[in-house]
Amino acid sequence: MADTNESDETEGGPLEATGPALTLRPIGHIRSGKAAKFAARHQPDEREPEENFLELAPGRNFEAALADLAGFERVWLLWWFHRNAGWRPQVIPPRGPQRRRGVFATRSPHRPNALGLTPVRLLGIEGRVLRLGACDLVEGTPVFDIKPYVPSYDSFPGARAGWIDEVDAWEAAPPAFAVKVLPQAEEQAAWLRAGWGVDFLGRATELLGRDPSPHRTRRIRRTEAGFEIGCGAWRALFTVDAAAARVEVTGLGPAYPRRFLEREGAEDIVDRAAQRAFLDRWPESELPLKARRGSD
Template sequence: MSAADEERMPTAADVDADAAAESLLLRPIGVVRSALGTRVEAARQPAAAPDEAARIELHAGHHFEHALEDLAGWEYIWVLFWFHLNSGWRPKVLPPRSNSGRKGVFATRAPHRPNPLGLSAVRLERVEGLVLHIRGGDMLDGTPVLDIKPYVPYTDAHPQAGSGWLAGAVGAPADPLPAWTVGFTPLAEEQVAWVEQHAGLALRERITATLRLGPQPHPYRRIRRQGDGLVLAVKAWRIHGSVEGHHVEVHRLATGYRPAELRAAGAAEGVRAIHRAFLARWPDGED
């Protein structure tokens, strides 16, 4: 065997690396608990919903209480997590801020990745035992957490860095700071408070977080034009509003159910019962 052939022969380290590349064993250290149950409810980036409260519950019996020592002094933390609702990946995706077609998934934050890993910087409010109380997350309820690291401003922040294709995209460079204001009429305030009380849904927070990014319809956003106004869908609720300048005014709420659906057998139970009660209070509350 020539020296050249020997140079091309894989070493033990190469074999180990190939084996490692085929499969890796990851064990979640905890789980996210939040009010976000579905993907359409979550912000597209953590900074888009800075007040979204959640908690990370670490698993007991692994000495994680010791691993959490000294973390409370950090204002922000990195959370590495698993996109557990994804079943496949896409080489090209259409990000919410793209106005020039699909992008390579590695040039985006999209969840449709070969390895569905997510990384979010969130504000750490406090640590209580094995529970981390956070704000500004975009993680769904039940999300497996793989690791936690402190956010170190002088190494992790690069405010002058280029933004790639985002530099010419809609909404940039205003992102991640919202450029739109959101208001509610007295009727909308009353209806939102009623839904929050009876449905246990943080509706006002979700409406505000979505509309602060702008009222433009997009394939990934549940907003549609209706005449001179707009309609935003949050679960089965429809939020009617209008736009003036860079301000969105929410006028009223409506149910997204058709009358026949609410009259159907079994419709008196669960979520539909709440919508029937809503219509009993506001008879004009049909979409």
């Protein structure tokens, strides 16, 4: 599926210079219930009560390998961005101004080796299953390794964090825009939550409150009637009154036009059934075919 998390102008070079490929085999897979990449935070958000599961593979004696781990409050997960293809030397991170950064100075998924690294709270271990707190991995992500998080080894709270320090300071400031959700968008959001368990409005309003200006990685773009922000398999339409620092979310809609949703091979489009049902209920929300972009 098309990925729109990062810019795609610069491609990685040939791999030959770095020697033969090495093989890794997953020890297990994550069950996080997060189907769309948009649903997974950029880093785990521990303010959210969340339970995720890492199910280790049977038949490899992993039960024994888990001995003594329960005493650790947190573990590192090393994993694979399996929903990505390719890498880019420079990417536009979703946080902060629309600016390219060297991929090694980011936590972007678009790396020469698509390895993810996430510290997660360890809530319990039952057999081969680890019960975990908040995580930023989508459903089914392959995990290569688990290591205990050791504060005396792994934590350097005063260390400089380059451009991320600047973005943190910017995000800590109160939202620059007041975001109002108009009745039509409220109704659509409630319908999606109640019938399909789909909920992206909170995240979208948080992003818009900070900065609603067009941004490639945040998938904010100008449309004929105003603006839209891409939210995984969905989009939210909005208008901006810059002088009054006000954003109004006017409506929601699927990221795919009906023709895409109904064609053969579209079965794995995230929230496909919910998108079709939404178009039945609000046909006017259909994205014009020419404007179709990747949605996850």
